[in-house]
Amino acid sequence: MAKKVLMQGNVAAAEAAIRAGLNLYAGYPITPQTTLTEYMSWRLPEAGGQFIQAECEPAAINMVLGASVGGARALTATSGPGFSLMQEGISAMCGGKLPGVIINVMRSGAGGGSIVSSQADYNLAVKSAGHGGLRSLVLAPYSVQEFVDMVYNSFDLAEKYNNPVVILADGMIGQMHEPVIIPEFKTGTDARLKARGPGEKGRPKRVFKDTVSVPALVEKEYDAACAKYDLWQKEAVEYEDMLTEDAEYLIIAFGSAARISSGAVKALREEGVKIGMVRPKTLYPFPKERIKAIDKNQVKAVLTVEMARPVMFYDDVALYLDRDIPHYSCTRAGGVIITPDEVEEAVRKIL
Amino acid sequence: MECIYKKPATLDPKGKSGFCPGCTYGTVVKLIAEVVEELDIRERTMLPMGVGCAVSARDWVDFDSMMSLHGRTTASGLGYKRVHPEGVTIILQGDGDAVAIGMAESVHTANRGEPVTVILVNNQIYGRTGGQMAPTTLIGQKSTTSVAGKRVEDAGYPIHMAELIATLKTPRFVARGSVHNVKEILKTKELIKKAVRIQMEENAYSFVEIVTACTTNLGIPTSEVPSYIEDVVLKEFKTGVIKDESNLN
């Protein structure tokens, strides 16, 4: 029986990446990701991988891109401002069908913003992988264990779909300490890397392109991407239901907002309120069918909880939620962390 | 009769050179291909290409290449090399990619001593996009963004990238060559070969800046470009070995 260890989210996630066969990490220190980069700086070389403290975020994402062209498992981590800087690189990786993992330990505010946790990069991560309209596969952990598990699986996922995977970890998830089980080292993770060595004499050349230039061919690439996203919608959606079977009220939330709301759900259940929560784990592909399936004959109202203003996640829930179900929003923003009491109060208002 | 010179086998026999007629960027790519052939490293070679005219090499060389994002070529190139240290990574960039948008990456790749070889083709213009001013455009030189001639007050002096890189302690070999006549072509080929050997044998960073000129955007006949380079451009950018701390002779 594996032992639980008390670890910080960032550090546990870094260790999980290393055990998933990470070959290269490139990152620039930025709060609240910094402890992840610091841990990587000594632990990854110890495990035989390449660590680079990049000169800036555009350099970091491009180092990941280059390593991925070479078939390696590559990771970068950042926060909001750095995530903005990486958009071009993520776009290129999508266009070039390159696997890779990008962790955004979300802070808050625009520009330099505040270093405290929020969920303000939802649109940036989910709506488009940078310019050009392609998509990353986006995961949102709500605990240190889930952060570990998602990172651990993200490289397989990225390679399965030849696509970047973005892990939107709220700053809190990166910073907090929880007991966690760290998985064992994976084996056989270097097939892609080995396939891109020098190879046989006279072999055909390999040409990496992030794009083609003829419009008709670009359109074909987009069509192939659409087919990929349809496949994700069919097979890659993940969410968690908490006490939803008999629920008359539902909270919908992801990440730390869900974690905090679960406290309100438990407290209200103790008072006899039939309340549950639907918690998306994949933000893209969005759990459309699960939201559509919310039955207006059973559910009297839905409260979407998120730490961002103006709302973003709420709008995606609204897109699929039956219009006859009253839909409310509960938010804090700018690094102000919502409390279980505030969520409880918001629920009481709609009962 | 014996064939004493031909196109290297490392240029794709079915491939076409995408450079403009008379553009000696093509000569640079040809020299790189000859060096790859002579060192017998075809299967190990990776050519990251910057955004700009460099990409014209893609369909012409018969070894691995990768497109990059503007200015980030040294970053993606070194990322590849880090995971394939057995490879030989020759990074081909122009003056926009390496000296403007990619300045940070150029300097930090050199400063960390990443074991790659950077070939910077300095044609003092942004050729591919139609002739805008570059950081290496000469004072008084006309371009589409300096229609009356580049002025120091607007844009500063041309950046001497080879000298800038050579101020860093880590780089092992820094040189500048040109390809405007037979003698210089042969000298520059040796610079490229030495730079690549330094990557291979000493696992160190090397840099060769190569002066060319954009025949298309200069608006002068191709036949006059070699003397333009000799009489004007090389007065600004001096050829020669600027720094050599290698153990190769």
Place this chain on the structure above:
Amino acid sequence: MAKIVVDSEACKGCGLCFSACPKKLIKAGEDINSSGFNYAVQVNAEQCIACKFCAIVCPDAAISVYR
């Protein structure tokens, strides 16, 4: 005896070889290739000294030299 062979499809008629040849044996030919360039042709090949200057300066690697 020496001569050059020009790959007519690779040649772009840029003329760098015209000036490079110390014997001035190369000029733009009458025919055009599929790209529309008047590709280079060698005249009076018997005067060729196989110096390789033309092939060395050619940016398109379009010239082979024989001796």
